Amino acid sequence: MAKLDLFGLVVKDMAASLQFYRLLGLDIPAEMDSEGHVEITLSGGLRLAWDTLDVILSFNDAWETPVGHRMGLAFLCDSPAEVDKLHTDVVTAGYGSHKPPWDAFWGQRYAQVKDPDDNIVDLFAPLT
CATH class of the missing domain: 3.10.180.10 (2,3-Dihydroxybiphenyl 1,2-Dioxygenase, domain 1)
Known part of the structure; x- marks a missing residue:
């Protein structure tokens, strides 16, 4: 297997x-x-x-750059405050924010940043 x-x-x-x-x-x-x-x-x-x-x-000489949301990576943070801090640290370092921190209806503090290749990377932590 x-x-x-x-x-x-x-x-x-x-x-x-x-x-x-x-x-x-x-x-x-x-x-x-x-x-x-x-x-x-x-x-x-x-x-x-x-x-x-x-x-x-x-x-792979036939490889082509994908278009759109190509993959997802999500990083679990220790707390909602860490989500906010990490988002700020990433943006301050010059990388893009896709969506600033918010309290998601599914019970997590969530934010999205962009890596240098425009991949969206999620940052999250449980709200409780």
């Missing part, structure tokens, strides 16, 4: 993308900024990877 082991992002600028995800708490060594392929193992054992366009095109 197959097991989900890795999910990956295709990026235009490795250093910019890794810096964004460091702001969200991922431990990515700075020396990886100049690599074409980077991967880390998350706490549950699942791996997250980044590949530059050059790397992707080296084995």
Whole structure:
């Protein structure tokens, strides 16, 4: 039986993308900024990877940039206040806000930011 082991992002600028995800708490060594392929193992054992366009095109010359909301990543925060702070930190660092923090009807504090490749990344925490 197959097991989900890795999910990956295709990026235009490795250093910019890794810096964004460091702001969200991922431990990515700075020396990886100049690599074409980077991967880390998350706490549950699942791996997250980044590949530059050059790397992707080296084995898939038919690859095309997707249009629209291509994927979703959501980061669980410790509290509603952390959602607000992390949103502010990301925007202050020069990255885009897709939707500022709000109290969602499903019982979570929620916000959405954009990574350097315009992927929407959710930040959330339970309201109670």
